[in-house]
Amino acid sequence: MPDAFSGSSDFVVVGAGLAGAATAWQLASRGHQVTLLERSAPAAHDGSSHGSARIFRYAYPDPFYTRAVLETRALWDGLAAASGTSLITPFGAVDYGPERNPRLLASVLAEEGIEHELLSAAEARTRWPQIAFDTEVLWHPGAGVIDAEGAVNAMVGLAVGHGARLLTGWELQGVERTDSGYRLRSVTGETLDAGNVVVSAGGWLPGLLGQLSLPAGFLAGLPEITVRQEQAFHFKYRDDDGGAGVGAAASGAAGWPTFIHKAADIQAYGLPGGRDAGFAGQKVAEYNGGKLIPSAFDQTGAVDPANRRRVVDYVRRYLPGLDPEPYAETTCLFTNTPNEDFLIDRVENLTVLSPCSGHGAKFAPLIGQWAADLATGTGSVPGRFRPASSIPATTWNGYQ
Incomplete structure (x- = not known):
């Protein structure tokens, strides 16, 4: 044949x-x-x-990657112009946590001339009461969300x-x-x-x-190339303060930056979820929290209950502006080098x-x-x- x-x-x-x-x-x-x-x-x-929500950010501890983001931003702008499509929505980004080293990140952004602020935890909580910051915070407004x-x-x-x-x-x-x-x-x-x-x-x-x-x-x-079946969860924005005193700042994606938080016990990230889950909430995940699989051929698409519990517990502790029960969830693949x-x-x-x-x-x-x-x-x-x-x-x- x-x-x-x-x-x-x-x-x-x-x-x-x-x-x-x-x-x-x-x-x-x-x-x-x-x-x-x-x-x-x-x-x-x-x-x-897949999907509509990936973080675009400049903050890296390695200046090489920050400079590469500057280079790629011009290419993104050219792609948007050539295709007539809006591909990056600005939301800004916050980086914080005892293992994230916001001060180092700020020094890299300063060296490259990228707009940013270094805020105390109290200053950041005043600006974003929906997030329970536990250290000083790097804010850079040039970050956003990519429609992948x-x-x-x-x-x-x-x-x-x-x-x-x-x-x-x-x-x-x-x-x-x-x-x-x-x-x-x-x-x-x-x-x-x-x-x-x-x-x-x-x-x-x-x-x-x-x-x-x-x-x-x-x-x-x-x-060595390893593959993880990651999980991402969507949590609705509170439409009132829910007793947490977060007020209108937590209502809707416009009030939320993207974030990377390296706490002592978990590294989490979050961003407005976009159309992936009806524009109704924040996408939150544990970085490299999924199980190792030999390759994508072996993925199951099943969410790990233990990972769900860790992320829900994280939201309860650190994100008072979100309803701590996920209304949508999914899996995706991370392909990692050492x-x-x-x-x-x-x-x-x-x-x-x-x-x-x-x-x-x-x-x-x-x-x-x-x-x-x-x-x-x-x-x-x-x-x-x-x-x-x-x-x-x-x-x-x-x-x-």
Whole structure:
């Protein structure tokens, strides 16, 4: 029986999440022949790029990432203009907690000239009585919320507008080397030939790495990639003070900033939930609080009751402006590297791309630019994102 689909492309990008869509957009806009493969649909709900609520922020303890946010903001603005879509809603951000070190974050923002304030806990409670701050607080108003699904659709639309081909329902089984490049095969037997391949498979990547025909030495040089099935919960804004004295400040998303809080016993984050849960409340989650799974192939979509209890207890203690019973909940995937750096590495004509670690969404357009530069050989990627390439190829023979 002949393959259901066969063809060829100069560049094939596997995965139409934020990173893959951004890479396809960048490649297609430069005039390359591009095919974008997606196992289900762009911004799929069982991946890491679905929904309308991801935090956009500048505050990092590492100045490298803060400078990268400044660079990517210009790309976000260009994407919004090109697509005619509003993709980042301003809400500002607060960072606090004994393990968050707001003073260090403030020093990084000051060095980069980013507007911010360092407030005492009492000052912050006066401004946001719906939050029970336990340390001094960094506030930077330039932060906001990214519409992740809207961004994916905008980038895919622009890529297709530049001539890219989008194939949905195309689940990759493996990649084989050929005399002219690569042959990709789907789980249903479809094939596609490519001169260059970019694999941006998110939580599916650990389960695919052994099927990509990567040199053993390069594969051994990659960092350990782990996947967590995270949980996120939506809590309604109180429409009165609920006895907590929070008043109108807690009513509606307009009164709420995004936040990252590193307490002694939990690291939590929250943001206005947007259309994901009817614009009625704040999305709150424990960072890396979900269970480890081998890869996205093993996700269940079931919320962990123990994690729900931890987050509900957190809301009761620290967020008096919210009804502490979640009215909606979901799971999503975090794909992590040990040091939370991204992975954008290349060997021969195959690029492995995994933004990783729960903070890649805000960098999507820049990650796509980096990946396209690397895949075409027209630019460089920060060395910290190329761990396997830091190992001299001459030492790979021991892995063959």
